[in-house]
Amino acid sequence: MKTKKNFFKGKSLYRPTGKAGEYSAWACNFYTGCSNNCSYCYCKRGVMSHVWSEEPMFKKCFKDNDHAIAVFEKEMLANIDELRKTGIFFSFTTDPMIPGKTLELTMEAVSLGLRNDVPVQILTKRADWLDAETWKAMCATINPDYKKIAIGFTLTRRDDLEPGASPHTERIAAMKRCHELGCHTFASIEPIVDIANSEWAMSDAYPYCELFKVGLMSGGAKPDKHELKTLVDRWNSTLDKSGKKIYWKQSVIDYLGDDFTFWMDSCVDSDYNIFSY
Secondary structure: OOOOOOOEOOEEEEEEOOOOOHHHOOEEEEEEOOOOOOOOOOOOOOOOOOHOOOOEOOOOOOOOOOHHHHHHHHHHHOHHHHHHHHHHHEEOOOOOOOOOOOOOHHHHHHHHHHHHHHHHHEEEOHHHHHHHHHHHHHHHHOOOOOOHEEEEOOOOOOOHHHOOOOHHHHHHHHHHHHHHHHHEEEEEOOOOOHHHHHHHHHHHHHOOOEEEEEEEOOOOOOOHHHHHHHHHHHHHHHOOOOOEEEEEEEHHHHHHHHHHOOOOOOOOOOOOOHHOO
16 A cells, blocks of 8 residues: 655655655655766756756765765764665665766665665666676675675667667676575666567566566657557566566556556555565
8 A cells, every 4th residue: 555655855865756655755866967867867857958968967965975975874864763764765866877977876875775784776777887886895894794785777679779778698697696695676668669679678587686667758659559558468467476577657557548457466566665575
């Protein structure tokens, strides 16, 4: 059952609302802007367009890394009981795993969270961080319980639309490595650029993925309804009794209307907690 969230909006941590609220109860943003340069990026066109850049930039409220971490720690400790239940999501306003740009600060925050028994969710389009010293050092220093780390990869299978991101095949290989480490894994199949590529992406991720999150493109062309319903029904059936789960975002449910079918075993709601399973 969905519960009403307590409002909190700090400089680093906050309670997402709207479409972002479908992803996580709590999130952390240190930067705005992203060098993945995806052509379909909603942040370029939406409410963040006035502060968006093709390189990650510190939010104006932070002076430097040390200040950002100090603020993060204070806000985390002030909400520690709630955060231990749901974890912290990184990040809605950049790719948090870009080596030499966002990865280092993300790893500092992740380390703080794990040391305080706070799970972390990370969504990325990068694969190169798994071989970065910052990631290796974080793992070696605190010997993390990997079950408190959920790594997600955005998958469209359209490398041509994501020129600064790691290629799709490298993201799948990285998901496999995360799965083998013992991390929770999820795939963000959003946006659906075209049905065929989205379904291939899901098939590629299937062996290593616990949870799929599928949504339509904000402000973009909608797929054929019949093709989308076929995708929904096929994947609900594929995941049924598999132990794997799928969250169809509200954009899919609203678009299909009465044609949408919720399967009790495979489908989950927006408040599904990957760390509880």
